[in-house]
Amino acid sequence: MKARRDNSEGRLYGYLWIDIGDQAGNRVPAVTYQVRRSLGARGKPRKKYMALIRDAARERRLPQSHIDYLDGIEVRK
Incomplete structure (x- = not known):
């Protein structure tokens, strides 16, 4: 799945690991994309x-x- 997202989003983004909360209030690790630099309209x-x-x-x-x-x-x- 990650490779498919990379093909869609490109290498203009880096990974950002964060903790999120689920419905029960538990902290869960998650990964999201973060823009590496200003991309203008391409971003x-x-x-x-x-x-x-x-x-x-x-x-x-x-x-x-x-x-x-x-x-x-x-x-x-």
Whole structure:
């Protein structure tokens, strides 16, 4: 799965390991991407990718503030 994400996201991003909380309040390690440098318009996510992320956030009933944040992210044209 990681290789597929790398092919999609490219090498313009590095890995960032973070701790997140699950629904029970447990801390869980997770990996995410972090932009290595300013990418301008190339750094904007694709519309299809953001639709997937936004749909998943709604499906999993994330807090409305998080969904609003995702809805505000500008996508590549």
